[in-house]
Amino acid sequence: MYVKRYGEGEKIYFGLHGWSGDHRTFAPLAANMPRASASLYSADLPGCGQSPALSSLTLDSVTDEIVKAVLIAAPPGKQITLIGNCSGAILALLAVERIEERVRRLVLIDPFAYWPWYFRVFVTKSFGSFGRYAYRTTFANPFGRWLTNQSLRAHRTAETDLTNSFGNIDHDVAQRYLALLAEVGGIERFAGLRRVPVEIVYGERTFGAVKQSIAMWQQIWPQARARVLAGAGHLPILEATTALSEIVFANDGDEQNFAATTEAAATGAAAQARESEARA
Numbered sequence: 001m002y003v004k005r006y007g008e009g010e011k012i013y014f015g016l017h018g019w020s021g022d023h024r025t026f027a028p029l030a031a032n033m034p035r036a037s038a039s040l041y042s043a044d045l046p047g048c049g050q051s052p053a054l055s056s057l058t059l060d061s062v063t064d065e066i067v068k069a070v071l072i073a074a075p076p077g078k079q080i081t082l083i084g085n086c087s088g089a090i091l092a093l094l095a096v097e098r099i100e101e102r103v104r105r106l107v108l109i110d111p112f113a114y115w116p117w118y119f120r121v122f123v124t125k126s127f128g129s130f131g132r133y134a135y136r137t138t139f140a141n142p143f144g145r146w147l148t149n150q151s152l153r154a155h156r157t158a159e160t161d162l163t164n165s166f167g168n169i170d171h172d173v174a175q176r177y178l179a180l181l182a183e184v185g186g187i188e189r190f191a192g193l194r195r196v197p198v199e200i201v202y203g204e205r206t207f208g209a210v211k212q213s214i215a216m217w218q219q220i221w222p223q224a225r226a227r228v229l230a231g232a233g234h235l236p237i238l239e240a241t242t243a244l245s246e247i248v249f250a251n252d253g254d255e256q257n258f259a260a261t262t263e264a265a266a267t268g269a270a271a272q273a274r275e276s277e278a279r280a
Helices: 023-030 059-073 087-102 130-140 142-151 164-168 171-182 208-220 241-248 270-279
Strands: 003-006 011-016 038-043 080-085 103-109 198-203 225-229
Touching (some): 003 023, 003 059, 011 087, 023 038, 023 241, 059 080, 080 087, 087 171, 142 164, 198 241, 225 241
Parallel strands (some): 011 038, 080 103, 103 198, 198 225
Antiparallel strands (some): 003 038
16 A cells, blocks of 8 residues: 655554545645654555555455554554544554554544444445446536535535535445445444544534444443544544644644643543434
8 A cells, every 4th residue: 555654753553544535645644743742654555546456355355455544654663643534543443453563552532433324325235226226316417526525514614615525536435435334334333442542523514424433432442532523524633723732742743732631622422422412
């Protein structure tokens, strides 16, 4: 996989982008990182960005590539913070199943704990080619993208575009990733992950399915801490860059720039999630 490195520090962070993204997803965080003490590696998943497609795109083959890239970034004796954005959070968890002893911390950004129906419709096989047609109409067509972005304006800020990244991608690969994520199954498979500290960060205006997922994640991981980013939607990296950077790099660099706690910038609690859900 193609992997871009930001910074020269010894503390290692490795980012996995979400659906339709690439390594540039994490560029805003890189601009806010303590470069002297940290290194942020940002990958293009197989078939995305500058990474070539695999001959067989499966959960195992994708996880194999992720694990290889992570172990190159974090040689023996080094531990790593894995950052998964949206669906990249699930791929990060698949990697942790294999290399948990090398992971010191997980940061999951706007992660779904289940696959909502509006994603499943794009990979359905129940109605012949309907899933492919629905996907192409919604994401491969410029007007479809514009209409979708407008319909989702409640879940983003005015400055962001939830479908912009679909303008220059391999749509066959993107649709295949959706199908793969539907194959992961229930999150109970990750319940054994109790040793690694977990930060779950999500936007106040994100999708209802993400908000409902928070309690599900915390049920399987008692150690998980959830934080809601005020005013942000489903794209916290773009919509709440500073607050998110403080959470990701909380223990790195100058404490004046990266506070040990960020409750003023982003509070995380189930009660606030329910309150946000009630207002959505």
